[in-house]
Amino acid sequence: MDEKLKIKISIADRVYPLTVDPAQEEGLRSASKKIDLMIKQFEENYAVRDKQDVLAMCALQFASQVEQKHIDNAINGEETIERIKNLNVLLDQHLNN
Numbered sequence: 001m002d003e004k005l006k007i008k009i010s011i012a013d014r015v016y017p018l019t020v021d022p023a024q025e026e027g028l029r030s031a032s033k034k035i036d037l038m039i040k041q042f043e044e045n046y047a048v049r050d051k052q053d054v055l056a057m058c059a060l061q062f063a064s065q066v067e068q069k070h071i072d073n074a075i076n077g078e079e080t081i082e083r084i085k086n087l088n089v090l091l092d093q094h095l096n097n
Contacts, residue, residue, distance in 0.1 A: 011035050012051045035062075 004019045009032045020028060035058055042054045 012039055012055060 002021060005022055005025055006017065006019050007025060007028070009016045009018055009028055011032055012035075018028065038058045038061060039051075039054050042048060042057050046057075048054050048057070
């Protein structure tokens, strides 16, 4: 039986009660800390009007990182497939000789 945890996560000086699987707790707490750190950096480095602007900038930052990883993985996946095809050709040539 999977027991759920009731935790409180603080983001941008607001507390959010959540019910989560125990396996998710560490990731959520880590993400919360990263968001708060990013908020602090944006507030220190840019003229922002309110928390909503800072949170929008954080969302954009995190979303762009995820998208870039998808793009990088797609490119790396294509390169890996090409290498495997080349290895298969070499193996076929070697086995046929």
